[in-house]
Amino acid sequence: MDRSTLSYADRVHDRPVGPCRLLTLEMPVSGFVSWRGSFRTHPELGAHDDLVQRLMVGMLDKGTATHDRFELAALLEECGAQLSLSSDGLYVDVSGQALTDDLPTVLSAGADMLQRSSFPEDEYPKVQAQALADVQRSMQNTSSHASRALMQRLFSVDHPNYSRPFEDELQGLQQVTREQAQAYHQDHVTPHAFTLVVAGDLSHDAVESAVRDAFGAWSGTAPAPTHATEATACAPGTATVPMADRDNIDVRMGHALTMRRDDDDYLPLYLGNYILGGNFSARLMATVRDELGLTYGIRSGLSGISTEYDGSWTIGVTLSSEALQHGLDATRQVVRDFVEGGVTEEELDAKKTTITGSYKVGLATTKRVAQSLLTNAERGFPVSYLDEFPERIRAVTLNEVNNAIQTHLDPDALHTAMAGSVPEEAEEAAA
Incomplete structure (x- = not known):
């Protein structure tokens, strides 16, 4: 039977693996896989936790308890793999692509970054400077200013769709310390609602084994959600x-x-x-x-x-x-x-x-x-x-x-x- 003619519901393997909900899908490609994953962090948006989370995520690939950033970069380069960790509102996202045989190695590296990041002191100023530079570039864009100004009219500061003024964002990023980012990591980076999807040329059992080895011991629960759910009621203007x-x-x-x-x-x-x-x-x-x-x-x-x-x-x-x-x-x-x-x-x-x-x-x-x-x-x-x-x-x-x-x-x-x-x-x- 040609598996590609089956529905996705019939082809996707969906099961818990340790703290993770793992979904795997075999596709007609040769020798590589892509993955997308996320877990909930529940930042307190009214307290600028989203800015702390952005800087925290920026530090994850700068060194761990077992590898410095050069070793992490060399590992990925040797595999020819892509691995990205990003802040996405109420979530932290993990994504990448690798040769099928290298998936266990790359997932292990990602798990190391998430669970054992060392937050090296000399790297934090660079990450903070990069975040500030990104904001300053966006400040030159009229589209970004207009979009933010509209979201400020429609939503409160503790709503996930709110976009704070650029000046407030710059000030907030400047005030976040390395110690705050590290403490946020300890409290919020847990496998809460952790879902991982892997698609490509794969063996379902082999991916399950790799995920269990990488994330099986990860534990913890994120704080309760505090964000607003309703829009702000105000007259149009x-x-x-x-x-x-x-x-x-x-x-x-x-x-x-x-x-x-x-x-x-x-x-x-x-x-x-x-x-x-x-x-x-x-x-x-x-x-x-x-x-x-x-x-x-x-x-x-x-x-x-x-x-x-x-x-x-x-x-x-x-x-x-x-x-x-x-x-x-x-x-x-x-x-x-x-x-x-x-x-x-x-x-x-x-x-x-x-x-x-x-x-x-x-x-x-x-x-x-x-x-x-x-x-x-x-x-x-x-x-x-x-x-x-x-x-x-x-x-x-x-x-x-x-x-x-x-x-x-x-x-x-x-x-x-x-x-x-x-x-x-x-x-x-x-x-």
Whole structure:
């Protein structure tokens, strides 16, 4: 039997291995595997734990109780492997790719970094300086400023979707000490909700053995969650971030959504938004870009929606100073017409085809399959959701889409954030 014709639910091996939920998938590739994993850390966001976590993660590959950073780097280089540890809000992520035969060695190195990092004193200033440099680079970007300003209007500082002002982020990173990062590691880096997905040319039993050897002794429980789950209730308004000598102004518009990723309305709203602003053939592009020539690009999306906290609906557009007001008015009018008039059967059928086709193509790589399985696991979805998603999309009806649009999207509730050389009259209007 050709295993590649079986459903993912039939092909994925899903079982506990020590403190880890391990999912393995054999794929028709030769000699290599990809993996994606995560565990919950529950940072106290209102106390800037997310900044501590970022610096802590940056130290993990700088040395352990058994290897200095040069030995760790040499080990990975000798294998030709990729191994990445990153901070992702409420999680720490682990990912990589390696030759199948080298997987035990690379997983062992990753486990060593996570469980026995030594936090060498001479490395911390370098990690801190790199984090500060990353923020300073982002501060030159009008898009980043506009996006952050919008999230500050929609969410409180203890919400996972909040984005603090760049100045606060710089100050916070400067104040985090090596001792704080090390203490955070001790308290928060545990195998809480630890899930690991490995996909590629593999033996399920061999991967299980490698994971047990690497992570079997890992123990501990993360602190209880403290983050907010609901958006901030406030009247719509405008925030401006003046930045001198910019050719264009980045604009973000949006409002919070009181829904979860597993709500019945999510997929109908996802489809509706895709018709509005999901790709180059969407309504916003057709009108604001193609018909009126006011921008090179405009998109809308559902952002930051999880199964446990609110997210948002956002629109992003770049406009010149001269076209700013015209572009804002045109965008709002397209949104209003969209919400009031709904979508057509032809639009819905076309987007269903686009979404399901893109989804199928995306699952052709080991990296993408591993990430999709991990994301579904984090959401509490079954493995079968990977197979079911296209059918769920195709099953959504026109009435469900239009009802979701009119229920959850409100043109009168849109907040606006702008960054760039904003005209004086626009700043005065926003005051």
